[in-house]
Amino acid sequence: MIILPINDTSKARTLLEEAINDKFTITMLVFGDGQGEDQIASKADVRANALPSTRRVVWVRDTSILTRNEKTAYRKDDNDIIVCALDLDDKPAVHLNRIKAKSFIHLEKAFLKAQQS
Amino acid sequence: MSGIPQLYSSFISLILGVIFLSNVAFSQDTTNRAGAFVLLKEIDENNRVISLKSPRAIYSVDINSYVSVDFDPVQLAQNDDAIISSVESKRLRNQLKDLRDFLQKLNNELGSIVTEINTVREQLIESPTPELESQFRNALTGHANLLLQLINYLEQVFDDDTVTSALSVGDPYYNNLISLLGNHITTVEESLKQESQRLISNDSLMLRVWCIHQSINTEPQAIHLNNYDNLKAGSFNLVDKVTFSRTPEEDAHLRNSIAFHDDIKRLITDIGDKESELRSIFEDLWKNLKTDIRELRGLFGTDDIKQSLDDLSSSIAPLEATAGLNEVKANVEKLQDDLKGLFDLQGSYDELLKTLSEVQDPDPLVLFDLLQSEINTRKQQFENLKDKLKSLVSGNRLSTIQTDIQKLRNNTDSLEQTIPLGIVDQVRDFVDTKADAWLERFSNLDQILRKYESLYTYFGDFKSIGEKLNITQKLPEETSGVPEELIPKESYQVNLTEASSTAIDIPRTNRKEGDVFNLYVQVVRKNQPIERYDYSFRVQKYGWYNKWAGGLSFVFGQWQDKSVPATSTSWILHNRSRPGPDGSVKGSGILGNIIDLGFGINSVIIPNGDNVEFGLGGTLSFLKDIIQVGYGFNLQQESDRGYFFVGASLFDLLNKQ
Numbered sequence: 001m002i003i004l005p006i007n008d009t010s011k012a013r014t015l016l017e018e019a020i021n022d023k024f025t026i027t028m029l030v031f032g033d034g035q036g037e038d039q040i041a042s043k044a045d046v047r048a049n050a051l052p053s054t055r056r057v058v059w060v061r062d063t064s065i066l067t068r069n070e071k072t073a074y075r076k077d078d079n080d081i082i083v084c085a086l087d088l089d090d091k092p093a094v095h096l097n098r099i100k101a102k103s104f105i106h107l108e109k110a111f112l113k114a115q116q117s
Numbered sequence: 118m119s120g121i122p123q124l125y126s127s128f129i130s131l132i133l134g135v136i137f138l139s140n141v142a143f144s145q146d147t148t149n150r151a152g153a154f155v156l157l158k159e160i161d162e163n164n165r166v167i168s169l170k171s172p173r174a175i176y177s178v179d180i181n182s183y184v185s186v187d188f189d190p191v192q193l194a195q196n197d198d199a200i201i202s203s204v205e206s207k208r209l210r211n212q213l214k215d216l217r218d219f220l221q222k223l224n225n226e227l228g229s230i231v232t233e234i235n236t237v238r239e240q241l242i243e244s245p246t247p248e249l250e251s252q253f254r255n256a257l258t259g260h261a262n263l264l265l266q267l268i269n270y271l272e273q274v275f276d277d278d279t280v281t282s283a284l285s286v287g288d289p290y291y292n293n294l295i296s297l298l299g300n301h302i303t304t305v306e307e308s309l310k311q312e313s314q315r316l317i318s319n320d321s322l323m324l325r326v327w328c329i330h331q332s333i334n335t336e337p338q339a340i341h342l343n344n345y346d347n348l349k350a351g352s353f354n355l356v357d358k359v360t361f362s363r364t365p366e367e368d369a370h371l372r373n374s375i376a377f378h379d380d381i382k383r384l385i386t387d388i389g390d391k392e393s394e395l396r397s398i399f400e401d402l403w404k405n406l407k408t409d410i411r412e413l414r415g416l417f418g419t420d421d422i423k424q425s426l427d428d429l430s431s432s433i434a435p436l437e438a439t440a441g442l443n444e445v446k447a448n449v450e451k452l453q454d455d456l457k458g459l460f461d462l463q464g465s466y467d468e469l470l471k472t473l474s475e476v477q478d479p480d481p482l483v484l485f486d487l488l489q490s491e492i493n494t495r496k497q498q499f500e501n502l503k504d505k506l507k508s509l510v511s512g513n514r515l516s517t518i519q520t521d522i523q524k525l526r527n528n529t530d531s532l533e534q535t536i537p538l539g540i541v542d543q544v545r546d547f548v549d550t551k552a553d554a555w556l557e558r559f560s561n562l563d564q565i566l567r568k569y570e571s572l573y574t575y576f577g578d579f580k581s582i583g584e585k586l587n588i589t590q591k592l593p594e595e596t597s598g599v600p601e602e603l604i605p606k607e608s609y610q611v612n613l614t615e616a617s618s619t620a621i622d623i624p625r626t627n628r629k630e631g632d633v634f635n636l637y638v639q640v641v642r643k644n645q646p647i648e649r650y651d652y653s654f655r656v657q658k659y660g661w662y663n664k665w666a667g668g669l670s671f672v673f674g675q676w677q678d679k680s681v682p683a684t685s686t687s688w689i690l691h692n693r694s695r696p697g698p699d700g701s702v703k704g705s706g707i708l709g710n711i712i713d714l715g716f717g718i719n720s721v722i723i724p725n726g727d728n729v730e731f732g733l734g735g736t737l738s739f740l741k742d743i744i745q746v747g748y749g750f751n752l753q754q755e756s757d758r759g760y761f762f763v764g765a766s767l768f769d770l771l772n773k774q
Contacts, residue, residue: 049287104284
């Protein structure tokens, strides 16, 4: 799991862009901090370990580093969207709200649907 | 030509052919099986248990074993060919099948897909190509399809906590999820079992079990099965596998075999003489016939006779107006038809000579077949020719022609000069003077042909000598064709839910090697048989055992300049390994079971001129003692005693033991 730093915006942006641009990885973004997002990120990482070569979790604790377009694409401009799974073409395949994001089942299905896209 | 070596090679060909066909015939599994409803086990004389799980057309069991038979009635309601079923049972069975297939697919595919994803991804990072990328995406999609199907199904049959718990470990092989599926299959199996038990207990099904012992030259006989009939159990009797003594059956078999091979030996000795005689008759016959046909052609030769008849016809033509001429013409045309057969005969003779010249050194049996075919063709032609000649001689056609021409001659003085009446006189003279001799010749020919036929019948007997000696009885059939009336009246039905174990107690039967025991398990509802399951067991001797074998050997003695046929008797030791559960034999078992190698003592009665001599030696045998080779010593020769022999047991071959 890649945990983006919260006090170094430049580095966080670089790491995020590198992760998203990796052509051969299914990336799952977890947004926010302080309201149980750490547990969600941890659970997502467990599911990523089921296919460690190809699945990756990026925890974006400080969502202010996201651009306007990214917020629209990855969170649908909705702060309740905590998880977004990107397909191989870096397009959002699945969005999960806070409740679903806590479920191993929904996290696994999100990875699998991103694989199918 | 020497008939003996050819006859011997025919033996070998026949032997190998029959063995091949036997193996092909037994490679088919045609028996009806009932899954695990009937559970079979062989328990040998050392109390070793041998599972008979794999379905076989016929099981091989030891001559001193017994076969334990257990029943699991619940399986009757779980079989795909279920005779008792319900909607629920059917649904559960279908569900089980789908789940087992899916589980199998997961086990087979998931691991390889994960490996493919990892491998292709590494290759892509090093040197990406569109093909690799496409392969990578396909693998990821396949992985997702398989697992989404699994998770969706598990969500239907388990609560969220259970599935979540299974996913709380990041295992690449999803073992926890697959275990959940396995647990679910067990639950469905249990449900099916309960449903099956309910069906069995609600349906008043009965079970009848009986067993028929089949043995060569003996009527099939029902044997006692404990708990299922009132038949009397025989006394316990283990068979000695290695012994010099013989049972009455073995004794009779050996005596018949020796007598049979003695007959064959005599027949082979006779064949040389008969064949020479036959050839001599044949050559004389056709030599004479050639002369006769030449004589006929001289008289009715194509050119002369046709020319004469044409002259006659053209001479008559100017006199068409004269009364009676048309009748003359018609009769002459009929005469031409009558003569056609003679020329056909010549053609056939040429064909036969050609055929014989091509077959320079034929196998006697092939030659006799050829000759018999020729005889049949010729006979018919001779019959036709005889009829034509008879009609020519005894009919009025020639007389009518002559009378008609005489009438014409009276009508015109000049006719004699224009019509060559000489031809008519010539034909008449031939018929008057030679027809009797000709007919006599045909009669002689008939006699020769009959002799020919009797000779052929003699050789035909050789081919069918097995039938003559009544030894071609087939091995007992395993399951098919056993009529219902063979159900022993002493058998009775038991309630299916109370079906208890039984056994085919082979040591309490009067069995011998090669016998077959057919077990029939019948399910009955309201006295109506609704299903029957058949099993066959062939009795074999496993481990070391001996056999007595009679045979026909060709002895190549140092004191002789050619081989002689001799009758032999052998005591042969074999070792047969027990096949694996699938019936296959491997390693050293191939020598004992398939090649059936044996070794032992051999004695031969060797003809030497008018005397008979005795030889003793060692032998190696192959293929159930059907082929034997060996070396021995003629005990009545003072020097050059050694001999080599090659032998075959046609008797055992025909008996297929």
